[in-house]
């Protein structure tokens with residue numbers, strides 16, 4: 001299941017990426033760009049009533065809060081609860097994360113992570129961000145669990 005999130009759905013896109021879904025997000029799209037993405041088989045998530053009638057696979061999102069937006073999605077398609085997939089994708093640029101070599105990571109992560117969870121450090125090869133288990137991740141996990149995932 002591949003998604004493209006329309007403008008104003010950036011936060012939803014981040015959560016979908018955290019859950020492992022390949023989700024394109026830009027602040028705005030030309031109609032041509034959207035058509036190309038639709039041709040890839042991506043499901044368009046949009047707040048626009050106009051676009052909601054123009055694209056082949058579309059889910060119209062009429063809610064403001066991410067929690068409610070995910071509920072709308074869940075009522076239209078089956079969102080996986082597979083937590084193995086969580087945190088496998090860069091929440092900023094959508095690229096799959098990869099393992100890092102231990103030496104390269106040391107300068108980029110807190111010492112306690114480097115020494116305690118070296119095997120859980122991940123790296124985005126595209127935007128060069130490092131990811132590791134920490135309070136930010138814990139908060140997002142707690143939120144998703146709160147929301148029934």
Ligand SMILES: [Zn+2]
Pocket residue numbers: 090091092093094095124125126127128129
């Ligand atoms: Zn990235």
